[in-house]
Amino acid sequence: MNPVHRKAKDYRWEGVAIEPYKEDTRALFKSITRQVLFSDPAQESELRYFEIAPGGFSSLERHRHSHNVLILRGIGHCLIGHEVQAVTAHDLVAVPPMTWHQFRATGDEPLGFLCMVNTRRDKPELPTPHDLVELQQDSRVAAFLRDFR
Amino acid sequence: MNPVHRKAKDYRWEGVAIEPYKEDTRALFKSITRQVLFSDPAQESELRYFEIAPGGFSSLERHRHSHNVLILRGIGHCLIGHEVQAVTAHDLVAVPPMTWHQFRATGDEPLGFLCMVNTRRDKPELPTPHDLVELQQDSRVAAFLRDFR
Numbered sequence: 001m002n003p004v005h006r007k008a009k010d011y012r013w014e015g016v017a018i019e020p021y022k023e024d025t026r027a028l029f030k031s032i033t034r035q036v037l038f039s040d041p042a043q044e045s046e047l048r049y050f051e052i053a054p055g056g057f058s059s060l061e062r063h064r065h066s067h068n069v070l071i072l073r074g075i076g077h078c079l080i081g082h083e084v085q086a087v088t089a090h091d092l093v094a095v096p097p098m099t100w101h102q103f104r105a106t107g108d109e110p111l112g113f114l115c116m117v118n119t120r121r122d123k124p125e126l127p128t129p130h131d132l133v134e135l136q137q138d139s140r141v142a143a144f145l146r147d148f149r
Numbered sequence: 150m151n152p153v154h155r156k157a158k159d160y161r162w163e164g165v166a167i168e169p170y171k172e173d174t175r176a177l178f179k180s181i182t183r184q185v186l187f188s189d190p191a192q193e194s195e196l197r198y199f200e201i202a203p204g205g206f207s208s209l210e211r212h213r214h215s216h217n218v219l220i221l222r223g224i225g226h227c228l229i230g231h232e233v234q235a236v237t238a239h240d241l242v243a244v245p246p247m248t249w250h251q252f253r254a255t256g257d258e259p260l261g262f263l264c265m266v267n268t269r270r271d272k273p274e275l276p277t278p279h280d281l282v283e284l285q286q287d288s289r290v291a292a293f294l295r296d297f298r
Contacts, residue, residue, distance in 0.1 A: 004229050008220075008239030037241055038217040044193030044267050047217060068187040068196060070263070071157075072239075080153050090157030090221075092186055114219070116265060118193050 011051060011073065011112055013037060021050070021058070028126070031056025039119070046119050051112040052076070052105040057148070060102040065121035067095035069113050076111035077148060078103045084144045100127065100135060104148045160200060160222065160261055162186060170199070170207070180205025188268070195268050200261040201225070201254040206297070209251040214270035216244035218262050225260035226297060227252045233293045249276065249284060253297045
């Protein structure tokens, strides 16, 4: 592999492993893969590519670090805090610190997105049953969690 | 503008200014614009989108910070050190520290790419006449600088 230039084909990259999304077995997620595109010791951040199959979703989580997302393919919906947004190719999504968020592939093709994060970051927090009850008191959040199942 | 979700249309983004590429009038470059997609105080890195019109090029430069690039549209060629590579959509290019580099749009449509960099970084260094003579002693570099003019 050329460490400087890695060719892309169909959202797969030379020398980049297709990894499971999470190690954490508590995480509620479905049909999602992860590819780390850049994890450069000379940089303070990493760039990852996530791909969610139609009907799949990332885990509902929050953390102190922020996420900066650029949609690369497909269409989907995301929950950021209490807001639900439809997203499509090249849209930008900024997930602020300690904000519940989830991405869902709601079209007929995979939803693929780039996510930039600080290399040093805290571990995501998953909602407790109590958090879920609180979240669902907002009708927009309740509809997102219910309608896209 | 919604600070969380910014929609994209034709490689332009809501709330993102199209900026000139450089302030530095010494820089030799042509037909290139810059859009800062993410400059999040909670993150250590920024994500920028550069677009080079057909026949245009970025400045030939080097610096201590590294660049992590993902091609978003078009085709082009890049010089990284003494290596010339053809690049196309979604290819990855890692520019190591203190390595001369330049991107050129060599197809019929614009070459657009994302570039992740540390927020705190040193200023680019431009080649002196002496550096240029040295660089052109490598036939690959000389051909790149000559043939794509």
